[in-house]
Amino acid sequence: MVEQEALDDVLKALADSTRRVMIQRLSEGERTVGELAEPLSMSLAGASKHVGVLESAGLITRERRGRERVCSLRPNALRELRDWVAHYAEFWDSRLNALDAALRADNAEEDDE
Amino acid sequence: MVEQEALDDVLKALADSTRRVMIQRLSEGERTVGELAEPLSMSLAGASKHVGVLESAGLITRERRGRERVCSLRPNALRELRDWVAHYAEFWDSRLNALDAALRADNAEEDDE
DNA sequence: TTCTTGCTCAACCATATGGTTGAGCAATGG
DNA sequence: CCATTGCTCAACCATATGGTTGAGCAAGAA
Numbered sequence: 001m002v003e004q005e006a007l008d009d010v011l012k013a014l015a016d017s018t019r020r021v022m023i024q025r026l027s028e029g030e031r032t033v034g035e036l037a038e039p040l041s042m043s044l045a046g047a048s049k050h051v052g053v054l055e056s057a058g059l060i061t062r063e064r065r066g067r068e069r070v071c072s073l074r075p076n077a078l079r080e081l082r083d084w085v086a087h088y089a090e091f092w093d094s095r096l097n098a099l100d101a102a103l104r105a106d107n108a109e110e111d112d113e
Numbered sequence: 114m115v116e117q118e119a120l121d122d123v124l125k126a127l128a129d130s131t132r133r134v135m136i137q138r139l140s141e142g143e144r145t146v147g148e149l150a151e152p153l154s155m156s157l158a159g160a161s162k163h164v165g166v167l168e169s170a171g172l173i174t175r176e177r178r179g180r181e182r183v184c185s186l187r188p189n190a191l192r193e194l195r196d197w198v199a200h201y202a203e204f205w206d207s208r209l210n211a212l213d214a215a216l217r218a219d220n221a222e223e224d225d226e
Numbered sequence: 227t228t229c230t231t232g233c234t235c236a237a238c239c240a241t242a243t244g245g246t247t248g249a250g251c252a253a254t255g256g
Numbered sequence: 257c258c259a260t261t262g263c264t265c266a267a268c269c270a271t272a273t274g275g276t277t278g279a280g281c282a283a284g285a286a
Contacts, residue, residue: 011128016244017121020197027204034262046245048264053243067253067262075205082202084133089195091140091186129274147232159275161234166273180232180283230285235278242273247266254261 006058010081013057018042019050023073026060032068119171123194126170131155132163136186139173145181 013019022036037047051071054060058077062069126132135149150160164184167173171190175182 007133008128008130011124015121015124015128020120023201027201032262043246044263049244069263073204078198078201078205082198082205085191085195085198088136088140088191091188093188145232156276157233158277162274182233239276246269256259
């Protein structure tokens, strides 16, 4: 059902704030590797590695265009993650609702604040 | 707004299939560390470390009960992750819809299959 | 008390990860 | 042609991660 391997790669790729910043920027539109690297206080080669991680996780694509490499988000790679999280978020929500109810009950009892 | 540090910990914790299995089992109910370790072809100490990672990411709690440590999921730690994913899933979905539309258009043209 | 169970902790090891630099290639500009 | 720009690759380094074993503590059983 769920391809655990792919989910692993996606989660590992996202578990780094540098790469999440890249995803953020790419959600605004295409960016070259250089553009992604620019605000990052890191060498270009370092940024390029991060791009590589995102690419092999299937989260983005890198396309040669002249001498630049243009990156764009790949819709659909996050699907699996979304489904996974949604599954547990459901569970979480029901727990939260139970918690809320309990807290409301407590507050009603105490009749304070 | 979003606590990047916490999100980092949550994503790192989940980016390991062993720990996701633990989450899965815990979603069915409380489990002791030993119970979580049992199906894992790994030493108890190893499993205990994984439990520690989940705990310090805020995803579960570990409570001493007699000589056992009982683990349970902590509702609400996944909230931030869910929100993050939901944000991008929205983006992803709109892209996917565009893709679907494009594909439908292609199929209509080809009028095949 | 003594033995056993359930677990944690510390030390250690191998490999993965995140970063660097330096070399070098391919495309564009002079 | 040659220089410059945009990037990748390989080598290297430090630290983090995932696992092991062995010691040991705390609680329950005998």
